[in-house]
Amino acid sequence: MDAFFEVENVVREFRPPVTLGDKIAARLGAKVEMRSVKAVNDVSLTLEKGKTLGLVGESGCGKSTLGKVAAGILAPTAGTVLLDGKPVMTDGRKQTTRVQTVFQDPFASLDPRMKVGDAVAEGPIEHGLVTRADARAYVLDWFARVGLDPSYANRYPHQFSGGQRQRIAIARALAMQPDLLICDEPVASLDVSIQAQVINLFLDLRRDLDLTCLFISHDLSVVRHVSDRVAVMYLGRIVEEAPTEALFEAPAHPYTRALIASIPKLVLNRETLVEFDPIAGEIPSPLSPPPGCYFAPRCPLAADRCRETAPDLRTTENGRRVACYFPVSTRGAD
Amino acid sequence: MSASDTQSPLRLFWREFSENKFAVGSLVVVVLLAVVAFLAPLLVPQDPYNLELLSLLDARRPPGFVGSGGYVHVLGTDPQGRDLLSAIFYGLRISIIIGLAAGAIALVLGTIVGIFAAYAGGWIETVLMRVIDLQLSFPAILLALVLVALLGQGKGQLIAALVAAQYAYFARTAYGAAKAERRKDYVEAALATPLAGYKVAVRHLLPNCMPPLIVVATVQIANAISLEATLSFLGLGLPVTEPSLGMLISNGFPYMMSGRYWISVFPGIALIILIVAINVVGDQIRDQFNPRLRK
Numbered sequence: 001m002d003a004f005f006e007v008e009n010v011v012r013e014f015r016p017p018v019t020l021g022d023k024i025a026a027r028l029g030a031k032v033e034m035r036s037v038k039a040v041n042d043v044s045l046t047l048e049k050g051k052t053l054g055l056v057g058e059s060g061c062g063k064s065t066l067g068k069v070a071a072g073i074l075a076p077t078a079g080t081v082l083l084d085g086k087p088v089m090t091d092g093r094k095q096t097t098r099v100q101t102v103f104q105d106p107f108a109s110l111d112p113r114m115k116v117g118d119a120v121a122e123g124p125i126e127h128g129l130v131t132r133a134d135a136r137a138y139v140l141d142w143f144a145r146v147g148l149d150p151s152y153a154n155r156y157p158h159q160f161s162g163g164q165r166q167r168i169a170i171a172r173a174l175a176m177q178p179d180l181l182i183c184d185e186p187v188a189s190l191d192v193s194i195q196a197q198v199i200n201l202f203l204d205l206r207r208d209l210d211l212t213c214l215f216i217s218h219d220l221s222v223v224r225h226v227s228d229r230v231a232v233m234y235l236g237r238i239v240e241e242a243p244t245e246a247l248f249e250a251p252a253h254p255y256t257r258a259l260i261a262s263i264p265k266l267v268l269n270r271e272t273l274v275e276f277d278p279i280a281g282e283i284p285s286p287l288s289p290p291p292g293c294y295f296a297p298r299c300p301l302a303a304d305r306c307r308e309t310a311p312d313l314r315t316t317e318n319g320r321r322v323a324c325y326f327p328v329s330t331r332g333a334d
Numbered sequence: 335m336s337a338s339d340t341q342s343p344l345r346l347f348w349r350e351f352s353e354n355k356f357a358v359g360s361l362v363v364v365v366l367l368a369v370v371a372f373l374a375p376l377l378v379p380q381d382p383y384n385l386e387l388l389s390l391l392d393a394r395r396p397p398g399f400v401g402s403g404g405y406v407h408v409l410g411t412d413p414q415g416r417d418l419l420s421a422i423f424y425g426l427r428i429s430i431i432i433g434l435a436a437g438a439i440a441l442v443l444g445t446i447v448g449i450f451a452a453y454a455g456g457w458i459e460t461v462l463m464r465v466i467d468l469q470l471s472f473p474a475i476l477l478a479l480v481l482v483a484l485l486g487q488g489k490g491q492l493i494a495a496l497v498a499a500q501y502a503y504f505a506r507t508a509y510g511a512a513k514a515e516r517r518k519d520y521v522e523a524a525l526a527t528p529l530a531g532y533k534v535a536v537r538h539l540l541p542n543c544m545p546p547l548i549v550v551a552t553v554q555i556a557n558a559i560s561l562e563a564t565l566s567f568l569g570l571g572l573p574v575t576e577p578s579l580g581m582l583i584s585n586g587f588p589y590m591m592s593g594r595y596w597i598s599v600f601p602g603i604a605l606i607i608l609i610v611a612i613n614v615v616g617d618q619i620r621d622q623f624n625p626r627l628r629k
Contacts, residue, residue, distance in 0.1 A: 071526055072526065073522055073525070073526045093528070094525075094526065094528040097527065100526070101526050103519050103522075103523060104519075109520055109523045110520055110523075111520040111524070111542070112343075112520075112542065113541040113542055114537070114538070114541070122527070122537070123527040123529070126527065126529055126533070127527075155341070156342065156343065158341075159341055176527065
């Protein structure tokens, strides 16, 4: 089975740099503890062409790291990322321009000393998508497509608002004519009123360009709005992955249920007004995760078995995958 | 809309700079001194390097003396009978040329070393920066003295010695700035395009590392000028036939106590004005780049 975009058993570890003291201690025979964090722990995902996969999870669950590995910014410690069967990255170098990224913070992701038009033109000129002579018209065209006045191309990033900057960042990514767009919390740093505009722009462009997207966010309502499928991540692992409506209507993993239950709801009905359940407890330290299922310490359904060995991600009905010994029944979801 | 609504960082910078009248005044002084220095041959009555024009009969004359050349020595003459005003203007020229050349070469060299170290990482970074640290632990004047003694006299040798003594400051600054900028998203975004590492370093890293480097450059130009004056004062800088400000001060030094103050004092004042003015400009630039002092 050759999927359009495949993340296969990807692990990304971070370890603190080995200090000289540690090296000497190790040489002298002392036991030096090598603490490492598996920000992404054996994650496999596939994405069909033209579809959008939402990736959700709490802060620190590794979703941004997974996004960076998928985008070819970080090399995986183990596993592969394949686009059309070809690796996105080999030997620590990104091999393709067909994957592009929109970053979370448009105040940090644009070079403050480069005119925004030049920033959009830089990649396409470099990779021969457009000649230097035609670059100007090309950039102005992209400005128009993301809803910016083309005359703004001569300005610097500090002259724009957050929403405008994110439009520029989107133009920069799309000007590279990617097949896969990785959006890492693209609206998280924007005002709520601006979020909707940028999301709608994103939806329009996705339709017009037939883009495949990996959409990373902690905002469940945004993810539900844009995604065909949703994957839920907890402490570096995927705990559940399913078609969007099935996942939101009938979450199978206790963590997904807790996550969806924790969405604050504004309802004008007295009975449902207080429907807001924050998940009990905190994410365990990724430096020393619990031995079994990572969610067991916080899980209302946890049994002894959950605390000993972690459940595999198993495919259940309707293309749903869930990593739980006691998945909540999903019958009647359809 | 026209290009004029482009608020380039440079334009914004100048708008803020011009609010400090003292700094603007200092900048005017620096520019004026530079103009005077480079037009010296047209402005002064005597070529102080032409030994044939000098007469020992005119030596050590006070300001206002009319010498054998038939013109007034406005600031008096030195022990070789040179017109001091002419010698000071020519001396300023040497000081500014050496300061600018040493500063510019040290800036380029230090920036390359610093950004390369920050970008390369690993053992290259460790080795390069430890060498820089080692060098920074020596006083610049000591290093310059040793090098001038080894290389011999002359403008080129002097500039080489000053560059060797000063590039480490630029390397340190560039390294620190590049290390901080390297982690920012825009660098990651450029690398993810993907763009080759050296292109990202030149197009994105370098321009964003310039602000602190410009501050260090102004200070180091002033430092290079005073180092050159110090070396010349000690008799190690330039040959006696091409007196710089430091040597003029040195020449007048034995006569200070005999009332012939002008030989040392006037070149000294010229040197102080130049160095102070450059430092005031540098201070203002530094304040503008310091986010904690921003309004």
